[in-house]
Amino acid sequence: GAxxxxxxxxxxxxxxxxVELRCDPISGHTALYWYRQSLGxxxxxxxxxxxxxxxxxxxxxxxxxxxxxxxxxxxxxKIQRTERGDSAVYLCxxxxxxxxxxxxxxxxxxxVT
Amino acid sequence: SxxxxxxxxxxxxQEGKTATLTCNYTNYSPAYLQxxxxxxxxxxVFLLLIRENEKEKRKERLKVTFDTTLKQSLxxxxxxxxxxxxxxxxxxxxxxxxxxxxxxxxxxxxxxP
Numbered sequence: 001g002a003x004x005x006x007x008x009x010x011x012x013x014x015x016x017x018x019v020e021l022r023c024d025p026i027s028g029h030t031a032l033y034w035y036r037q038s039l040g041x042x043x044x045x046x047x048x049x050x051x052x053x054x055x056x057x058x059x060x061x062x063x064x065x066x067x068x069x070x071x072x073x074x075x076x077x078k079i080q081r082t083e084r085g086d087s088a089v090y091l092c093x094x095x096x097x098x099x100x101x102x103x104x105x106x107x108x109x110x111x112v113t
Numbered sequence: 114s115x116x117x118x119x120x121x122x123x124x125x126x127q128e129g130k131t132a133t134l135t136c137n138y139t140n141y142s143p144a145y146l147q148x149x150x151x152x153x154x155x156x157x158v159f160l161l162l163i164r165e166n167e168k169e170k171r172k173e174r175l176k177v178t179f180d181t182t183l184k185q186s187l188x189x190x191x192x193x194x195x196x197x198x199x200x201x202x203x204x205x206x207x208x209x210x211x212x213x214x215x216x217x218x219x220x221x222x223x224x225x226p
Contacts (some may be wrong), residue, residue, distance in 0.1 A: 040218065100145055104157050106155055
């Protein structure tokens with residue numbers, strides 16, 4: 001079956017612009033996670049959804065970052081007034097309810113110039 | 114402060130030998146510890162999960178140990194092959210109800226033919 005997909009695969013934007021990153025989880029997976037990975041580092045947790053609600057957004061760095069999952073499937077990570085420090089690979093993962101194994105997408109590489 | 118350390122940034126092993134990767138953590142009490150493989154330009158792929166009350170877990174050529182007293186996990190690949198070359202990430206699952214993962218920085222393993 002299809003895995004987790006993320007679009008776009010690459011996004012280059014200018015400092016100060018708004019961007020949206022999309023994640024399509026595996027069908028039937030109720031848990032969805034966003035992580036951010038900088039070069040040479042492991043993924044860093046941003047936010048977790050169980051169904052439609054954000055159950056834990058403690059990893060969002062500031063209020064410029066926001067994520068939604070309105071129908072409990074596709075999720076969008078939104079970044080306002082982008083800064084050069086936001087440049088990273090943004091990874092999405094999904095899992096079954098109560099499951100521990102996470103299935104990751106290929107990531108979106110965001111570059112802020 | 115809380116910290117996860119993976120033994121070395123890079124490890125070179127001769128083909129056919131056993132590769133051993135180390136994950137040490139401080140000031141965490143994980144319920145589970147997971148190992149993921151990440152290839153360049155791709156998202157992490159789940160390999161193995163070990164629970165806090167388990168000492169060892171095996172899957173084909175892979176073996177993981179978990180010592181909660183030493184706060185250490187060892188990840189072994191036996192009969193290593195060039196195709197095993199990748200970055201390996203350990204991740205702590207504190208299982209606080211949301212299964213979010215806290216990752217180490219990873220070890221880049223190269224198997225030399």
